[in-house]
Amino acid sequence: xxxxxxxxxxxxxxxxxxxxxxxxxxxxxxxxxxxxxxxxxxxxxxxxxxxxxxxxxxxxxxxxxxxxxxxxxxxxxxxxxxxxxxxxxxxxxxxxxxxxxxxxxxxxxxxxxxxxxxxxxxxxxxxxxxxxxxxxxxxxxxxxxxxxxxxxxxxxxxxxxxxxxxxxxxxxxxxxxxxxxxxxxxxxxxxxxxxxxxxxxxxxxxxxxxxxxxxxxxxxxxxxxxxxxxxxxxxxxxxxxxxxxxxxxxxxxxxxxxxxxxxxxxxxxxxxxxxxxxxxxxxxxxxxxxxxxxxxxxxxxxxxxxxxxxxxxxxxxxxxxxxxxxxxxxxxxxxxxxxxxxxxxxxxxxxxxxxxxxxxxxxxxxxxxxxxxxxxxxxxxxxxxxxxxxxxxxxxxxxxxxxxxxxxxxxxxxxxxxxxxxxxxxxxxxxxxxxxxxxxxxxxxxxxxxxxxxxx
Amino acid sequence: xxxxxxxxxxxxxxxxxxxxxxxxxxxxxxxxxxxxxxx
Numbered sequence: 001x002x003x004x005x006x007x008x009x010x011x012x013x014x015x016x017x018x019x020x021x022x023x024x025x026x027x028x029x030x031x032x033x034x035x036x037x038x039x040x041x042x043x044x045x046x047x048x049x050x051x052x053x054x055x056x057x058x059x060x061x062x063x064x065x066x067x068x069x070x071x072x073x074x075x076x077x078x079x080x081x082x083x084x085x086x087x088x089x090x091x092x093x094x095x096x097x098x099x100x101x102x103x104x105x106x107x108x109x110x111x112x113x114x115x116x117x118x119x120x121x122x123x124x125x126x127x128x129x130x131x132x133x134x135x136x137x138x139x140x141x142x143x144x145x146x147x148x149x150x151x152x153x154x155x156x157x158x159x160x161x162x163x164x165x166x167x168x169x170x171x172x173x174x175x176x177x178x179x180x181x182x183x184x185x186x187x188x189x190x191x192x193x194x195x196x197x198x199x200x201x202x203x204x205x206x207x208x209x210x211x212x213x214x215x216x217x218x219x220x221x222x223x224x225x226x227x228x229x230x231x232x233x234x235x236x237x238x239x240x241x242x243x244x245x246x247x248x249x250x251x252x253x254x255x256x257x258x259x260x261x262x263x264x265x266x267x268x269x270x271x272x273x274x275x276x277x278x279x280x281x282x283x284x285x286x287x288x289x290x291x292x293x294x295x296x297x298x299x300x301x302x303x304x305x306x307x308x309x310x311x312x313x314x315x316x317x318x319x320x321x322x323x324x325x326x327x328x329x330x331x332x333x334x335x336x337x338x339x340x341x342x343x344x345x346x347x348x349x350x351x352x353x354x355x356x357x358x359x360x361x362x363x364x365x366x367x368x369x370x371x372x373x374x375x376x377x378x379x380x381x382x383x384x385x386x387x388x389x390x391x392x393x394x395x396x397x398x399x400x401x402x403x404x405x406x407x408x409x410x411x412x413x414x415x416x417x418x419x420x421x422x423x424x425x426x427x428x429x430x431x432x433x434x435x436x437x438x439x440x441x442x443x444x445x446x447x448x449x450x451x452x453x454x455x456x
Numbered sequence: 457x458x459x460x461x462x463x464x465x466x467x468x469x470x471x472x473x474x475x476x477x478x479x480x481x482x483x484x485x486x487x488x489x490x491x492x493x494x495x
Contacts, residue, residue: 025465025466056463329460
């Protein structure tokens with residue numbers, strides 16, 4: 001019997017080991033003694049029933065070539081299903097922003113000569129969306145507002161027009177905003193409240209922490225204004241999600257922010273949600289005192305959770321990509337999607353319309369016309385070679401990924417990083433899957449065992 | 457050995473992926489993460 005390329009295992013204690021096959025999605029708890037026999041190649045000492053079960057679940061194959069055939073067949077079927085996926089349109093009414101957050105990845109955008117969509121550019125973007133919908137005979141999955149900052153006062157008539165388009169198409173709306181001017185948009189957002197799936201605003205900690213990170217060009221902090229605007233949004237029953245961007249410098253202040261939010265009674269509001277997100281840097285592979293290795297941040301977060309269990313219940317661990325497949329299955333999903341690529345940019349699922357008239361595949365690549373997949377103004381035209389830049393990046397095409405045990409849950413890493421760092425769209429961008437999984441399961445593995453093994 | 461998910465739901469036994477939920481996303485980093493630049 002030949003072991004799968006995609007087996008991950010971690011010994012939780014002397015009695016039990018957790019095993020996972022990232023290609024088939026199998027997740028099992030096995031006696032450590034048995035798994036050890038496999039590790040030292042004493043397979044013949046294991047009962048035939050257990051061996052059969054391991055084989056049926058994809059941990060072993062009798063034919064060493066069969067697994068690659070399974071990989072290719074799954075990939076081909078995945079692409080067939082992906083071609084039927086609904087469309088997503090992202091509108092960036094401007095490249096401008098009214099804050100100067102210290103970690104912004106779009107610091108070059110305000111100096112872009114195309115600062116705001118013109119009336120013609122906006123009309124062309126809506127016409128382009130109609131044309132794409134007609135061509136693909138698809139239903140729109142979402143209309144999203146992004147930027148720069150979409151909710152700038154100057155953008156208001158444009159935002160209104162985009163929201164009306166979304167309503168006409170019966171598309172759910174998402175708005176990614178810093179929230180500082182949200183009050184000025186309440187009158188156009190309120191009538192749309194049933195269509196607004198999420199209006200996302202970032203708060204990075206209690207006032208003194210947030211204001212050091214997310215400030216106006218004058219240096220003044222934005223916390224108080226955002227807080228007042230969230231009160232107003234919730235009063236108008238507009239679903240508001242607060243995202244807390246965490247890194248090494250603010251992670252310990254999450255309990256203080258939770259205290260503030262609880263005192264505001266936001267947590268109990270049915271239109272309020274909150275989650276953590278990681279600060280990452282796609283331009284480098286190194287770490288620094290702000291962006292530390294992911295497993296180190298996970299350790300720090302677990303220490304916070306150990307002191308404040310209510311935060312673990314509220315936030316959980318889904319912000320860590322390496323853990324999502326396991327968390328989904330532990331939460332009852334029968335199985336999770338295998339990842340043949342990193343994100344929707346590789347499926348060209350996002351059509352990001354920008355003030356420069358270009359269509360982009362990825363929110364991070366906006367403002368860089370050499371990465372655009374097409375133009376929508378003056379008319380729609382796509383660039384096949386630029387589309388291929390995103391679509392040919394799969395774990396089957398990236399040599400190192402094809403037999404990497406984490407590839408079906410990783411997807412090969414960020415395409416934008418590969419292009420920027422290596423000037424090559426098919427280089428692996430490895431994140432810390434092994435380290436994050438090991439850390440999580442060492443610190444929370446016993447809890448998982450208790451849930452499953454006590455039942456049997 | 458205890459299986460947390462069922463063998464019939466595994467992808468080697470469902471090669472057509474008919475059990476795959478249609479909603480794949482959002483997966484992208486600019487939704488889940490904040491992409492940072494060292495100043």
